[in-house]
Amino acid sequence: MSIQTVAVVGCGLMGAGIAQVVAAAGYTTIVCEQQDEPLQRGLARIRDGYARSVKKGSMTTHEADQAFARIIPTLDRQTLAQTDLVIEAIAEQAELKFALFHELDGICQPNTIFASNTSSIPIHQIAQATTRPDRVAGFHFFNPVPLMQLIELVSTPFTSTTTQTELRAVGTQLGKTVVSVADQSGFIVNRLLIPYLFEAVRLLDNGVADRDAIDTAMKLGCGYPMGPLMLLDVIGIDTAVAIGEVLARELHDERLAAPARLRTMVANGLLGRKSGGGFYPLA
DSSP: OOOOEEEEESSSSSHHHHHHHHHTTTOOEEEHHHHHHHHHHHHHHHHHHHHHHHTTTOHHHHHHHHHHHEEEEOOGGOOOOSSSSEEEOOOOHHHHHHHHHHHHHHHHTOOOEEEEOSSSOHHHHHHHHHHOOGGGEEEEESSTTTTEEEEEEEOOTSOOOOHHHHHHHHHHHHTTTEEEESTTTTTTTTHHHHHHHHHHHHHHHHHHHOOOHHHHHHHHHHSSSOHHHHHHHHHHHHHHHHHHHHHHHHHHGGGSSSSSHHHHHHHTTOOOOGGGGGBBBBB
């Protein structure tokens, strides 16, 4: 492998999942957070993830221990100076990502690849915060990362063929299927998924059907593993709202903005499973 050391910046739900699969695939994995509390929560998620894998028989206890030993936690971004690949997994807020990539550009060696796990923000905008647009790409994982098999590899007109090849090799090493996507907001999955999710909320708001009827109809009528309202809880209602805002702005289509019900839920702290409740209460 040409890439040996991978840094994951952000150790929330997505960052912890990414770090879990990266370390399990044999990479030295630096996990970087700004504060100790979210870092420790993320490390606990990773430990729990490995424990579940051992319980299912997909890893041995020795393999899980080895994988966790490859993880280097840090609160200091200067630690990332010698990494080969940095995967950004912070909040879906453009200004935060721009600032992070600008900072990393001054820290990391010139050949380090910068990959964003953004769900919707155009990669060329993120790349403009750096002096290395040829080494910047989107590398979009899906939740839950250890189970979902897809990575969207998003390239701008400036992303080099070498960068694309190296990232595709990493995705293969992680056991994922990598699909190539042009740099347009929402890429493939969220461009199709978010309008579907929001339309389900509008059906609920308009009294067309109740929560259970909507989710049951899509499971049994389309063969989906879960309905759209339950899926919103899994994704995180705040995340869906943030993605919708970017899609509506970038594609100049207000129909892609989140329904008022979702904005109200976010304001009231009802974010889905991450907060203990959304459309469904946690058992």
